[in-house]
Amino acid sequence: MAETRLHPAELILPMFVREGIREPRPIESMPGVVQHTLDSLKAGAAEAAEAGIGGVMLFGVPERRDAIGSGATDPDGILNAGTRAVAAEVGDALVVQTDLCLDEFTDHGHCGVLDARGRVDNDATLLRYRDMALAQAEAGSQILGLSGMMDGQVAAVRDALDTEGLVDTAILAYAAKYASSFYGPFREAVDSQLQGDRRSYQQDPANRREGLREATLDLEEGADILMVKPAMSYLDVLADVAAVSDIPVWAYQISGEYAMIEAAAANGWIDRDRAVLESLTSIRRAGADAVLTYWAVEVAGWLK
Ligand code: PBG
Numbered sequence: 001m002a003e004t005r006l007h008p009a010e011l012i013l014p015m016f017v018r019e020g021i022r023e024p025r026p027i028e029s030m031p032g033v034v035q036h037t038l039d040s041l042k043a044g045a046a047e048a049a050e051a052g053i054g055g056v057m058l059f060g061v062p063e064r065r066d067a068i069g070s071g072a073t074d075p076d077g078i079l080n081a082g083t084r085a086v087a088a089e090v091g092d093a094l095v096v097q098t099d100l101c102l103d104e105f106t107d108h109g110h111c112g113v114l115d116a117r118g119r120v121d122n123d124a125t126l127l128r129y130r131d132m133a134l135a136q137a138e139a140g141s142q143i144l145g146l147s148g149m150m151d152g153q154v155a156a157v158r159d160a161l162d163t164e165g166l167v168d169t170a171i172l173a174y175a176a177k178y179a180s181s182f183y184g185p186f187r188e189a190v191d192s193q194l195q196g197d198r199r200s201y202q203q204d205p206a207n208r209r210e211g212l213r214e215a216t217l218d219l220e221e222g223a224d225i226l227m228v229k230p231a232m233s234y235l236d237v238l239a240d241v242a243a244v245s246d247i248p249v250w251a252y253q254i255s256g257e258y259a260m261i262e263a264a265a266a267n268g269w270i271d272r273d274r275a276v277l278e279s280l281t282s283i284r285r286a287g288a289d290a291v292l293t294y295w296a297v298e299v300a301g302w303l304k
Pocket of ligand 1: 099101102103104111147148182183184185186198253254255256
């Protein structure tokens with residue numbers, strides 16, 4: 001009688017690659033998740049391919065940061081180097097995807113560049129995103145994950161790709177992305193420099209209609225996939241978007257969602273494996289065609 005089921009191909013594993021480390025480094029607030037070296041990233045991606053999951057979403061943690069996030073557009077920057085390595089290793093076996101956002105690369109930790117008054121400058125950021133898109137596509141990324149929530153980012157990146165003839169690179173638009181406290185552990189994962197918050201560009205958790213509006217704008221700008229994020233506290237938004245979208249809709253089960261279940265399970269307060277499966281099933285039930293989850297490889301193993 002089950003209306004919803006999970007399949008490994010509909011799971012995507014987010015992975016972190018850190019510049020200048022010799023051994024993978026555990027992320028304390030995300031038990032079981034590490035910052036990878038280039039070598040362990042390749043090995044992890046090979047394991048993910050072996051498990052039959054649909055893809056990996058790569059995040060870079062650079063050694064040096066600056067105001068404009070130069071490392072993001074440097075062809076030898078850690079994310080682009082990691083992408084090249086993973087694409088060579090498993091590019092035919094799963095879909096190699098990259099986070100397209102400046103926050104890991106800026107010394108102020110914001111997703112965009114700042115204006116003279118220290119506010120995020122939306123349109124100046126779009127120029128950086130265009131360059132970042134080309135660098136990532138050239139490194140072998142097959143889907144660009146636009147997570148910065150700048151207005152017009154999908155149209156800008158689509159135009160940059162088309163201008164360069166990069167017609168095989170798809171755009172995953174983090175269409176409805178809320179300013180959430182549940183990103184907490186991710187800040188440790190990418191060694192975030194952020195002071196303050198992202199409420200001038202991410203959405204107000206109080207707003208449901210606005211989620212649909214943001215998703216519709218991204219659809220019109222030429223997105224190939226729409227994302228709702230976080231997942232579990234925003235299943236209503238996910239269902240709304242899934243009801244109207246004629247392109248795939250994905251959801252991101254984010255770091256805080258992962259950490260909460262791991263922490264409760266470590267205390268013996270919930271059944272870990274059942275909670276993991278239930279959380280993923282509910283995200284799929286609400287309308288996600290695929291889910292980004294830090295449990296992707298483990299769950300794929302159970303499903304086999
Ligand atoms: C921005 C980005 C974030 C996450 C994915 N992309 C952080 C943020 O918006 O603050 C969060 C993912 C997670 O919490 O697991 N580059």
